[in-house]
Amino acid sequence: MTTPLLRVEDLKARYGPVQVLHGIEFNVFKKEIVVVLGANGAGKTTTLRSISGMVETSGLIEFDGQPTKKLNPSEIVRRGVAHVPQGRGTFPELTVEENLKVGAFIRTDKDIKTDIEACYSSYPVLYERKAQTAGSLSGGEQQMLAVSRALMSRPQLLLMDEPSLGLAPQIVEDLFTRFVTMNQDHGTTMLIVEQNAQLALDIASRAYVLESGEVTIEGRAEELVNDDAIRKAYLGT
Amino acid sequence: MDLLLQRIFDAITNGSTYALIAVAMVLIFKATTLINFAQGEQAMLGAFAVLQLWNWGIPMWWAVIIGMLFSAALAAGLERAFIRKFDPTDHLPLVIITLGLFLVINAIAAIIWRFDPQSFPQLFPSGNAFTYNNVRLSWYSIFAFGSCVLVLLIFQTLLTKTKVGLAFRAVSSNLESSRLSGINIGPTLQFGWALAAAAGTLGASIYAANPVLQIEPSMMLRALIFSVTAAALGGLDSLWGALIGGLTIGFVQSVVVQYIPFIPNEMSLSAAVVVLLIVLTLRPSGVLGTRTVERV
Amino acid sequence: MLQRVQSTNETRSERNYQVAKWACFVISLLLIAFAYVDVGTISIGSNNYNLSLIRLNKAIAYTIAILGLQVVIGYTGQIALGQSFFFGTGAYISAWLIADHSWPFLLTLLIVVPSCFLLGMVLGLPALRIRGLYLALLTFGLAAVFPSIVKLDKLYSYTGGAGGKLTSNYKFIAPAWLPFDEVAQALQKIPLLGGFFGDGPLSTREESRLWKYILFSLIAGLCFWLVHNLIHSRPGRAMRAIRDNETSAATSGVNLAITKTLSFGVASALGGVGGAIYVAEVGIASPDDFSSLVAIYLIVGLVVGGVGTLPGAVVGGLIYALVPDWASSTQSISFVPERWLQGPTGSLILGILLIVLTLFLPGGVVAGWRRLKSKMIAKQ
Numbered sequence: 068m069t070t071p072l073l074r075v076e077d078l079k080a081r082y083g084p085v086q087v088l089h090g091i092e093f094n095v096f097k098k099e100i101v102v103v104l105g106a107n108g109a110g111k112t113t114t115l116r117s118i119s120g121m122v123e124t125s126g127l128i129e130f131d132g133q134p135t136k137k138l139n140p141s142e143i144v145r146r147g148v149a150h151v152p153q154g155r156g157t158f159p160e161l162t163v164e165e166n167l168k169v170g171a172f173i174r175t176d177k178d179i180k181t182d183i184e185a186c187y188s189s190y191p192v193l194y195e196r197k198a199q200t201a202g203s204l205s206g207g208e209q210q211m212l213a214v215s216r217a218l219m220s221r222p223q224l225l226l227m228d229e230p231s232l233g234l235a236p237q238i239v240e241d242l243f244t245r246f247v248t249m250n251q252d253h254g255t256t257m258l259i260v261e262q263n264a265q266l267a268l269d270i271a272s273r274a275y276v277l278e279s280g281e282v283t284i285e286g287r288a289e290e291l292v293n294d295d296a297i298r299k300a301y302l303g304t
Numbered sequence: 305m306d307l308l309l310q311r312i313f314d315a316i317t318n319g320s321t322y323a324l325i326a327v328a329m330v331l332i333f334k335a336t337t338l339i340n341f342a343q344g345e346q347a348m349l350g351a352f353a354v355l356q357l358w359n360w361g362i363p364m365w366w367a368v369i370i371g372m373l374f375s376a377a378l379a380a381g382l383e384r385a386f387i388r389k390f391d392p393t394d395h396l397p398l399v400i401i402t403l404g405l406f407l408v409i410n411a412i413a414a415i416i417w418r419f420d421p422q423s424f425p426q427l428f429p430s431g432n433a434f435t436y437n438n439v440r441l442s443w444y445s446i447f448a449f450g451s452c453v454l455v456l457l458i459f460q461t462l463l464t465k466t467k468v469g470l471a472f473r474a475v476s477s478n479l480e481s482s483r484l485s486g487i488n489i490g491p492t493l494q495f496g497w498a499l500a501a502a503a504g505t506l507g508a509s510i511y512a513a514n515p516v517l518q519i520e521p522s523m524m525l526r527a528l529i530f531s532v533t534a535a536a537l538g539g540l541d542s543l544w545g546a547l548i549g550g551l552t553i554g555f556v557q558s559v560v561v562q563y564i565p566f567i568p569n570e571m572s573l574s575a576a577v578v579v580l581l582i583v584l585t586l587r588p589s590g591v592l593g594t595r596t597v598e599r600v
Numbered sequence: 601m602l603q604r605v606q607s608t609n610e611t612r613s614e615r616n617y618q619v620a621k622w623a624c625f626v627i628s629l630l631l632i633a634f635a636y637v638d639v640g641t642i643s644i645g646s647n648n649y650n651l652s653l654i655r656l657n658k659a660i661a662y663t664i665a666i667l668g669l670q671v672v673i674g675y676t677g678q679i680a681l682g683q684s685f686f687f688g689t690g691a692y693i694s695a696w697l698i699a700d701h702s703w704p705f706l707l708t709l710l711i712v713v714p715s716c717f718l719l720g721m722v723l724g725l726p727a728l729r730i731r732g733l734y735l736a737l738l739t740f741g742l743a744a745v746f747p748s749i750v751k752l753d754k755l756y757s758y759t760g761g762a763g764g765k766l767t768s769n770y771k772f773i774a775p776a777w778l779p780f781d782e783v784a785q786a787l788q789k790i791p792l793l794g795g796f797f798g799d800g801p802l803s804t805r806e807e808s809r810l811w812k813y814i815l816f817s818l819i820a821g822l823c824f825w826l827v828h829n830l831i832h833s834r835p836g837r838a839m840r841a842i843r844d845n846e847t848s849a850a851t852s853g854v855n856l857a858i859t860k861t862l863s864f865g866v867a868s869a870l871g872g873v874g875g876a877i878y879v880a881e882v883g884i885a886s887p888d889d890f891s892s893l894v895a896i897y898l899i900v901g902l903v904v905g906g907v908g909t910l911p912g913a914v915v916g917g918l919i920y921a922l923v924p925d926w927a928s929s930t931q932s933i934s935f936v937p938e939r940w941l942q943g944p945t946g947s948l949i950l951g952i953l954l955i956v957l958t959l960f961l962p963g964g965v966v967a968g969w970r971r972l973k974s975k976m977i978a979k980q
Contacts, residue, residue, distance in 0.1 A: 119484060144486030152484060158477035161470075169474045172467070173486035213481075220486060339733045341740065386955060395732050399679055400903055400958050403896050407951025415943030525892065529744050532737055573748050577741035584734050585726045 070132060072097045072224055072256055073118065078126040080110075080117050087113045089280040090126065095224065100250055100257045102267040102288065104301055105277035111260040112153055114277065115226045118258075119143055119150045131223065145173050149222035153229050156213035159202030163193050166201050166212055170219030179219075186215045189245075207238035214242075218249075224256045231263045239263065243270050264301035268292045276301075309439045311559045317445040317514070318530070319554025320452040324507025325524075325531035326538065326546035327456065328500035333540045335476045335496045336392050342405035343504055344524030344531065346382075349409050350375030350505025351424070351512050351519055352417050358425045368427065368509055372502040379501030380494045387497075388490050414521040421518035430515065448510050452550075455503055456543055463543075468495050476541075507531075526573055530557065533580040553579065632656070633813050634787055634797050647930050653809045654881060655921050660816040661878035663917025664823050666901040667910070668870030674908035675831055676863040677843030678727060682739035683871045683898045685723075686716050688746045688890030690872025695765040695885035696758050705770060705880050709819075712872045720868020721861045728857050731846075743895035747887040764886030767879055773804075774811035781807075816877050823870060828910060830866065839863050893947075897924075900950045903957055906964025915965045923949055 071094035080088040087110045095101045105111050117124045120140040128135050135143055150156075158166050167186060171179045187194035190211050196204060201212055210230055217225055230246075231239040247270050249255050261267035268274060268288045276284035276297065284297065291297045325347055332340050340346075354371035358364055386401050428447035432440045463469035471492045475482045483489060511527060512519040534553045538545025556579060557572040633653060643649070665687045672680045690712045697703040697711060723742065727735050750759040759765055774780060780802055787797040802810070830836050838859040841849035850856050879885045901916025924946025931941060961968045 121480075121483065139488075140483045141486045141488045144484065150484040152480055156478075156481045156484065158474050158481060160477040161473060165470060165473075168470055169482070169485050169487070172471060172474075216481075216485070337733065339737055341736075386959065389959075395736070396673070396677075396679055396907070397958050397962065399681075399733065399736050400899065401955055403681075403899055404951045404954030404958065407896060407900075407947050407954065409951075411944045411948035411951060415940055415945070415948070418943070525744070529741050532741065536734075536737065571748065571752070574745040577738075577745050580738055580741050581726055584730045584738055 069096065071095055071129075072099075072131060073258065074127070074129040075114075075118070076127040076129075078114070078117055078124055078128065080113050080122050080124045082113075082122070087280055088117070088124075091277065091280070091282045093275050093282060093285065095256060095258050097223075097256055098250070098254045099273065100246070100259065100271045102264075102271035102274040103258065103260045103277055104262075104264050104267065104274060104297075105260075106300075107262075108279075109277040110280040111277055112228055115150060115228050115258070115260055118226060119148060141173075144220055144222075147221075147223035148226065149217035149220050149224070150226040151213045151217045151228060151230065153232060155201075155206075155209045157201040157204075157209050157216065160200060162198050162200055163204070163212060164197040166216050167193075167219050170216035173220055182219060182221070186219070190215060207234050207242070210234060210238075210242060211245075214245075218255070222255070224258065227257065227259045229260055229262060231261060231266065239266060243267075246270055264297070306436075306438050308559070308563075312555070313439070313441050313445055314558040315551060315554035316449050317442075317554070318557055319534075319551035320445075320448040321507050321511040321514075321550075322527065322531045322534045322553050323452050323547045323550025324455060324503050324510065325527060326535035326550050327459070327543055328504040328507070329531065329535045330538065330540055330543060330546045331459075331496050331500040331503070333535070335472060335493055336387075338387075338392065338395075338398050339402070339532070340500070341399065341402040341528075342409060343500065344508075344528035345406050345409040345413070346375060346379060346501050347504030347508035348519075348521060348524045349378075349413050350501065351508035352413055352521075354505070354509050355417075355422065355424055355512075355519055364425050364427060367425070368506065371509065372505045375501040375505040376498035379497040383494045383497040384490070388493070410521055417521065419521060421520040424509070424512035424517075424519045426515070427510065427513040442515075444513070444515060448514075451506065451510060452547060455506060456547060459499065459503070459543060462499070468492065472496055529573060529580075530554075530576050533576045533583075536580055536583050629817060630783075630814075631787075633810055634784055647932065649926050649929050653813045655925060657813055657816055657881040658878065659917040659921035660813075660820050661874045661881060661917075662898065662901055662920040663874070663913050664820055664877065665871045665874030665898055666905065666913040666916040666920075667823055667827055668867035668874070669898060669902045670908065670910060670913055671827060671830070671839070671870065672863050672867035673902060674912075675836065675843060676839040676860065677846075678860065678863065679732065679736040680724075680727070680739045680864065680867065681736055681895055681899060682742035683867070684743045684890050684892065684895035685739075685746045686720060686868040686871030687875040687878070687894065687898070688750065688885075689719060689868075690716050690875030691879040691885045691890065692750060692759055692765065692875075693872070694876035695767045695879045698767040698770045698879075699765055700758075702769070705772070705876070706815075709873060709876055712876045713869045716872030717865040717869040720871075721865040723868075724861045724864030727864065728860060740892065740895065743892040746890050746892075750885075750887045750890075759885070759887075762887060764884045766884050768883045770880075772808045772812045772815070772880070774807040778811070780810055812881065816881075819873065819877065823873060824910060824913075827866070827870070831910075835859060835862055897950060900954050904953055904964055906966035907962075909964065909966040912964050912966040919950075919953070923953075 073095040075094070076092050077090045078088050078092070079086065079090050091110070091114065093101075103111050103114060113122060116122045118128055120135065120138055120143045130143070130146055130148060133146070135146065138146070158169060161169065164183065167183050168179070171182065187197070192208055193212060193215065196208070201209060204212060214227070214230070230242060234242070243266050246257060246259075250257060259267055259271070268291055271288040274286065274288050274291050275282050276291075284291070284294070286294075325344060328343050328347070329340060332338055332343070350371050353374050354367045357367035357370055362370065382405065386405070387398065390397050390401070392398070429443040431443060433443045433446050434441040463473055471482070471487045472495055474485065474487060475489055475492050479489065508524060511517065512523065517523070530553050531550070534549035535546055537549030537552055538547075553576055556575055560575060665683050668686070669680075669683050672678050693712050693715060694705070694708040697708040698705060726738065730738060749755070751762050753761070784797060784802050831839075838849065838854040841852070841854050842856065842859055846856065875890070878889070882889070897920050901920040902912070904919050905912025905914065905916035927946035927949055930945070932938070933941065957964060
């Protein structure tokens with residue numbers, strides 16, 4: 068087996084006196100889409116924030132063979148981890164184009180313009196609104212912008228925290244189809260935290276289930292879809 | 305009628321200075337939701353640096369530019385040393401720190417330059433640009449207002465066209481996503497502090513260069529209140545709002561106080577505080593500011 | 601059963617300890633008074649430092665005002681910076697009643713307390729809408745305008761304008777039944793230490809000073825007792841709930857409006873009492889004694905003593921009364937240029953204290969002392 072792009076071992080995290088993660092373990096391999104399922108408060112968001120260096124943790128997080136323990140969020144972004152936070156990961160007062168430019172903040176190469184054009188061609192609606200402020204976009208458009216913003220840093224790994232939150236089902240479906248396209252065309256590795264288990268399992272290759280700060284189930288997505296416990300707990304059937 | 309026109313011109317003069325200090329406060333508030341009570345004193349210290357440079361024989365406008373750079377560097381240092389380690393959402397320690405800076409800077413200026421008022425170099429041509437009956441518009445007023453607009457234009461360009469300016473606006477807009485985009489928050493806010501101090505120093509220099517005023521360590525105490533009110537009127541988060549707020553407060557100071565008989569002249573400061581009270585009570589987001597919904 | 605007996609024993613010894621502590625405190629306050637009623641200065645090098653009862657009485661005035669800040673900032677978490685406004689209001693009301701209506705000092709408090717309480721509540725009303733930094737801004741503005749309000753021509757007959765209001769027509773005369781002379785002479789007879797307590801019987805002026813000191817200390821003690829009880833009562837718990845988390849306080853049934861206005865009212869009343877004492881000591885209410893600088897110094901006192909600790913107010917009052925005064929009394933220190941001693945050195949020191957304590961000892965002197973004490977106990 069090849070070395071994973073992201074290796075997490077015995078990860079523990081706490082907010083003040085409350086321990087949120089009790090030593091979780093999982094891997095993400097290159098070009099995979101991995102989904103983390105779990106109820107509210109299971110520690111999904113904290114897991115992503117730990118990987119981005121936004122919370123104090125103990126344990127091991129290795130990205131691309133290198134431990135990221137001592138790095139600050141900015142350095143982790145530079146290593147190639149992009150993160151779309153929960154809610155809208157956009158800058159509401161900035162224009163659409165400026166949002167994309169902020170996404171490319173860590174880059175110094177000459178291709179930023181080309182990437183912005185590329186983003187506009189895949190999301191024409193963003194091109195139409197490029198001079199509007201992000202705050203004036205609809206929820207779905209903002210989520211698209213947030214994802215595009217994250218992609219502008221040319222990440223090796225894209226972390227997404229509940230991308231479907233607060234969006235209409237049809238828009239969510241469209242968004243997830245795009246994730247698949249992105250994954251197939253550019254080989255972007257994704258780690259997605261979702262409540263919408265059905266859709267997420269459809270596009271993922273593997274999944275982990277997080278329950279009160281511990282990984283309780285892991286396996287291939289197809290297997291999990293057919294697992295009775297999962298069906299009951301997360302798919303509602 | 306003539307008198308009214310004259311008062312309006314006076315309003316522009318004072319208003320421009322208030323606007324520059326207000327812009328400084330807005331820059332810091334926008335990014336960190338912190339009100340820097342030492343802003344006026346930092347500006348005063350910068351103006352004294354300008355005076356000192358001028359006394360050493362450095363040409364006037366070079367002295368102003370070096371003075372602005374000096375206070376920008378100082379502010380960057382202050383931010384690093386005293387502000388950065390605090391949680392920006394916990395206001396009390398930050399207010400206390402800036403009050404401490406207020407005392408320290410004021411005392412140091414008084415120790416170095418004494419309390420006696422000194423005359424400041426004339427930054428602008430003297431005399432009147434325009435005289436009609438009893439109405440005079442001095443070159444000073446025109447240049448003070450012009451400098452203010454110029455500074456705002458420069459700042460706007462800096463904030464929209466440069467990478468660090470973009471980062472600054474991103475941090476003001478969404479702190480978490482800024483960190484997740486790889487922006488180093490500390491140095492970006494430091495940039496805001498430096499920019500604010502430079503604006504303040506220019507404001508205080510223009511204020512001190514007013515032919516009827518002199519420079520002294522306590523000159524910004526009153527100006528701070530007027531400027532804060534100006535900033536609040538503008539919503540505390542808009543650069544041009546600060547200019548309009550500054551002009552409005554200048555107008556209140558020179559016109560309203562003049563024309564409402566039961567408000568005596570020395571009440572202009574109180575009038576400003578009343579305006580502040582009304583604005584904060586009725587429209588906490590300012591007359592021109594963006595309304596934010598507070599999430600709990 | 602055995603357990604319970606033990607615990608009552610413990611509370612009893614605890615209570616004895618408390619009583620002994622307070623008795624020591626009161627006795628040392630009195631000893632200080634008798635020791636410094638005539639001497640008043642201590643010399644270090646070539647500098648003389650004033651430690652007369654005048655300074656201590658001022659310290660009491662500031663202490664009470666800072667106690668008010670403890671209520672509103674320390675316990676309710678509202679950043680209200682304008683205590684000098686109420687300090688000044690109390691001072692002027694008291695001065696006006698004493699000078700123009702020949703009221704005795706204590707009686708003026710009966711007017712000062714309710715009027716400052718009401719004024720604080722009324723001015724606190726906007727604070728129900730204005731929060732955090734905006735409140736800090738507004739209250740700072742309030743502090744800044746106070747001198748210009750009392751200088752108004754319209755108010756000249758009440759305030760005396762820029763010249764201030766003299767209250768020297770009122771004399772503090774010690775009641776005859778107080779055995780000041782006897783105590784002083786008894787103290788003077790103590791071997792070795794007797795010299796500290798001066799010579800011979802006390803003059804009328806000394807007696808009057810002592811009387812003021814004792815009277816003000818009693819008022820301060822009363823204020824502390826009232827605030828202590830308030831803090832540990834139901835409204836006090838509501839205040840602390842607001843400080844810790846306003847939203848959850850509101851959701852758990854705390855009436856934000858009433859609690860906040862109450863804390864503003866109490867703080868302002870205490871500010872007023874402090875101001876009245878200040879005027880009684882100084883003999884004049886003058887506009888510049890109540891500038892925004894005073895508001896900041898009171899904040900320094902709050903922070904240096906320790907935000908949210910009642911004893912901190914005493915430390916803060918002493919710091920405020922002594923540091924600027926002693927700094928300006930310091931005329932020469934070797935290796936320090938004279939220029940640095942002649943400027944507003946006190947202000948510089950207070951500013952540095954404010955910054956350094958906030959950075960390194962957020963709980964102020966009192967928290968530092970407690971930490972030190974617990975370390976010493978742990979070592980034993």
